[in-house]
Every structure is written in C-alpha cells, then in structure tokens.
Amino acid sequence: MSDIMKTNTVDAKSREKISVSDFDFQGAKAEAIQDLTRMDPKDRQQLLMAGVDVNQKERSATYLHMNHSNVHCSSCRPGVEVLDIQQALDTYDHLPEYYWKAVDPEKDEYTRAVAETLHGGYFIRTEKGAKITEPVQSCLFIKGENVGQNVHNIIVVEEDSELNIITGCAVSHDVKAALHLGVSEIYIKKGGKLSFTMVHNWGEEVHVRPRTVGIVEENGVFLNNYILLKPVKSAQLYPSLYLNGTGAVATSNSVIAAPPGSYVNSGSRVVLNAPHTRAEIIARTITTGGTIINPGHLVGNAYPCKGHLECKGLILQDGIIHAIPELEASVAGVELSHEAAVGKVAQEEIEYLMARGLDEDEATSTIVRGFLNVDIMGLPPELKQAIDQTIDEAGEEMF
Template structure:
C-alpha cells in the first residue's frame, strides 16, 4: 500500500468563483468534464453539482424531488446530519479521512424524496483546477423509500493541470425498496493522487448498482468501497472497466457484506494494463441464507505491466452460494488469427478484441456518456501502448 505525502499539496487558499451557467466554462474545461460524463447543457439532467478546487461553484436542482446542495450547507440545514455523516466511514481510519474531517472543503449532498422516480440523471463533478491543489470532500447520498435515481459523478482535472490530490469520503443510504445506479468516471491527470473512502448500506428490497470507468492516466489511486446489504431481498452489483497506463499505480476493488437473507450480489471487473500496475481486489462476505454472490476479475496485459487479482469469498453458514472467476493474461493468438482470417490486419484485430473487452454497453449509460467513453477507447487504441 503506497502513501501520499499530503504536505506536497496546497489544502488551503485555492478558492474559485461561482458559476451561474456552466456553458460559460472554457471549451477545454467542457471537454474535460464531458470525458468524465458531465455535460454543460443541463436540459438532460435533473440536478447538477460542480466543485472546483476547494469551492462549490455551481449547484442546482431542476426536479422538485431532488434536493442537492453543498455538504456544508446541508450540515447547517439538518443540524449536523448526525444520523448519517461519518456513520459508515470512520473519520480516524487513516490520515486521508482525518484530513477530510479536519479541513472540509465541500462535496455534494443529494437526497431523492420518497417514492420519486427520477427520469434524468443527477450529475456531479469534483474538479482539480489549480496545480498541486489538495481537495477534501465529503459526499452524502440518501435515496429515500421507494425512490429511484441515477447519479453520474465525474472526477477530473482542468485542461493543463497535471498534479493534485483528491481525498473523497462518500456515504450512501439506499432505503427500503429504493434503487440507486451510481456511475463514476475518473478523468485524472498523470501526477494526481486519489484517495476515495466510500461505504454504503442497502435496506430491504433496495438495489445498488455501481458502474466505474477509468481509462485515463493517474499516478496513484487507492479505493475499496464497501456496501452492506442490511435488508432482505436487497441487490448489489458492481461493474468496473479499468485501464492502467504506464506510470499508473491502481490499488482498487469492491467489497460486499451480505448481512441479510435472500440477498444477491455481483462484482465484475475488467482490467487492462498498458504499462501500469493494477491490484484488483474483490471481497464478498455472506452471513445469512439464502444468499448468492459472484465475483469475476479478468485482466489483460498489453505489452508491459502488472496485474494482481485478489478475490476473496467469506461464507459463514451452510447454504450460502459464492463463486469467483479470475484470470490474468494476454490476448489469445487464436482470437487474433480468427479475425485476421476474416480480412482484418493484426492491429485491427487487436483493437476489436480490446474494444469488446472494454465493452460498457451493459452499464446502460446515457448516450452522451457512452459516446465520451467510446472516444476514450479510441484514444487508448491509437496510443503507442496499443
């Protein structure tokens, strides 16, 4: 486990002015946001939150059933949010959680009201605008009973920014019969250190579906979100598509605790190293019956690079059903030859296989986000690593 020296970054004094209209952003910043799944045209979003460096610069809801605001405002409005804040993540877990607790810059508070079925995605973005900025955020998401929502959260650097540190605490509460699809797209820079600390709880009949996409360079990323399935008939599913370019070190994975009967979960990760290091962790703990969980870690090494796949299954009762598949390797030569026999050259065949491996169609992403991800895959395929 690698450490980040927080003294290398500026955690104070980097404020940004408020933005009344995201279309006023520079074209370069709009492009960066789009590659993180965030659009400046808000007509297709039900609510939007944007933080730059250490300031909330834009926050607006277009749906009366979606409450969105800066976390510091929510703390004041709701008497400290003591029922939720820091109940799933320990503020003393490590130096990164303590930094976020002691010197909170912002983060988003999202509450979807009971019974509401939110048609358009809610979007949020946490952007590093300045060089060597340190950003402490705490995000809190509450999906009330019977509600449904899709949150797209993008994390990005501004055009030209290379170095920074993002320390992000996120806590998710999916209430009875509620459903949350949470899509995270990381568009960091080559010298950015990232330390998310996330946890969630899913109540009876609830669903938590997580999509995670990382295809851009990042220096050092360490994340291991944990979801507790606390209610009967709850469902959790994680889908991840990850690329580690040369110089990137990624220590990441997902953890699910099945703490109620009649629960189901699935963790699927597809990883590619084009020169970087990936430690791909997965953990499913099943402590009630019936319960059923599946863990799948598939990795491809293209050229140089390193991938560790570390699957863990923990069943404590007779009758739990847990399974896993893990593989790390290269593109099979027979697959390339099969496509070459049908008219492709070797590079085209390789690109076709990689595109299929990185397929995000199953995530059910909005069209503009899918287009942005397809563009990232094209950039990957045209790079020297391919």
C-alpha cells in the same frame, strides 16, 4: 525478504504512500460559475470526458465542485434535492443520521484529513417514491497546482425512489500535481434504487483516495460503476457495500485501463448481511505498462444469499495485474463463486478477426475495445456514447 521472494506488487505498493502534507489544502477557493457553458472549452472537454455535460441536457441536476469550493449547484427537477454539503449540514442540523455514520473518520490519514478540513461535496437526496430518470451529474474538478481537495458526499435514496448519478472527477488539462480525497456515504432505503457511475479523468501526477461506503436496506438496489481509462499517478479505492436488508441487491462493475506510469489499486467489497441478498462484482482491467491491483471481496453472513465475483485482466505488453478474489462465508448454505483470469489477448480471437480481413493491430484493438465495453453497466445512451468515445481515444494512445 530476498529479492526473489518479493512479489512485484510489494515494490509497487510503496507508491500508495503519499504525504498529505505535501499538498495545499488552503486558499484555492474558486468563484461561483452560474453558466457552465462559459467555462474554458478545454476544461469543458475534460468534464465531458468524465461524463459531465455542461449543457445539462437530459440531466436532472448538476453539482460542480472546483478545488476547495462548490461553484455550481442546480436542480432542474422536483423530487431530488442537491445541496452543497456545508449547506446541508447547516440546514439539517448536521445530518446526524448520515454524516460520518457509514465511514469512520479515523479509518486512515485520508479520512482524518477530510474530517479536519472540509472543502465541500454534494448532498443528494430523493423524495420518497420519486423516480428520477434523468441523471444527476456531479463533478469534482481540480484546476491549479499542487491542490489538495477534500470532499465529503452524502447520497440518500429514500424509500421506493430511484436515482441515477453520474459523478465525474477531472483535473484541468494543465494541472500537474494534485491530491483528491473523497469520502462518500451512500444510504439506500427500503425499496430504493441507485445507479451510481463514477468516471475518473485525472492526470499523470494526480493522486486519488476515494473512500466509499454504501448501506442498502430491504429490497434496495445499488448499481455501482467505476470507469478509469486515463492516466493517474496513483488511485486507491475500495468501496464497501453492505446489504443489510432482506432482498437487497448490489452490483459493482469496474472498467480500468492503466497506461505506463499509472498505479491503480481498485476493488470492491460487498457484504451480504441479510437473507435473500444478491451481489455481483465484475472487473475488467487492462494494462499497457501500468500497475493494477484488483481485489474483490464477497462476504456472505446470512442464508440464503448468493454472490459472484469476476476479475478479468489483460496485459497487452508490459505492466502488472494482480487480481485478488476473496470469498468469505460465515454461515452454511451461502453461495459464493468467483472467476479470475489474467493473460493476454487470445491468439485464437486475433486470428479469427484476421481471417475476416483485419490486420493484427486492428484485430487486437477490436478485441480490447470489446473487453472494455461498458454495456453491462446499463448507462444512459449519451453517457455510454461519451465513454465509448473515451475508450476510442484512450485506445488510440494505448492499443
């Protein structure tokens, strides 16, 4: 291929290739932490920026995994069970219905690594009909140099129950290189409802490879949110949600900012396999110098079903955004649509605000903050507040 024929992301794609063996997957065991409020204040701050409140205020349960060990696991509410995955496997005869049933362990080298060496992860299960309003919070935390972290998470939302999960991923403020591999298998039973919000607060030298699959049964609802506003060396994720029961609904929202040096390949796929299913994928991406690849894929395999895909990207100065919206239908009558736009902040909008007395920089950052707003995600107020604060702080550095 001649240079002129190459797209920018072909070069960038090479950054997704990392060698799992460069990282240490042994020995970084961490001691249990009974009282999270005694953690290093700087670490606590990192957790907070990932949406995790160590005071456990208005949380129904907390799970903290550090490096290669579960260090804290507590449930404060009946109706929801939170266990370390190893403990769950021991207690429930290896979870035959769920363990490696949605994600194929042979999918790629990262899933293979997790299948070979399991460090932990959470098992969260509701009771039938339980409505857990206060969120369960979980955090996968890396503290140490060159740590490779393998986690396997399983969420089961039983029939007619409701659950909110905030899962923050963070590294200690002094960590340089690290690799996080995370397999998540999510099962939403008949009439169940899950709101799952993942907030990433990694570091400039951290590679992240989550592998997530969700399966939604009849009339189940899956609200999936992903927020990445901090630097990351490379992140590659593409959660796939399968709507297998009549009337199932999925929404997948992401808000992603890439500063210089960040490489993010993040998208989502929803497969509508049953009649009367609905799906929406919304991505807002912004780069100030990093690379963002944002695929989105809606697959309609049943009639009637309806899906909409929206990817909007802003390039503030430098950087690359590659939006890849895909629609695929295999039966007549499926309704799928998409809307994609990549560009800069509209001059018309900047001048509108300038006419109200804001200077150009203030106007631009006001518009960008609006663009990145997470109102659509329907988050609990204090989490929204923490994220707004993250946007403000990221904003001061980036735009």
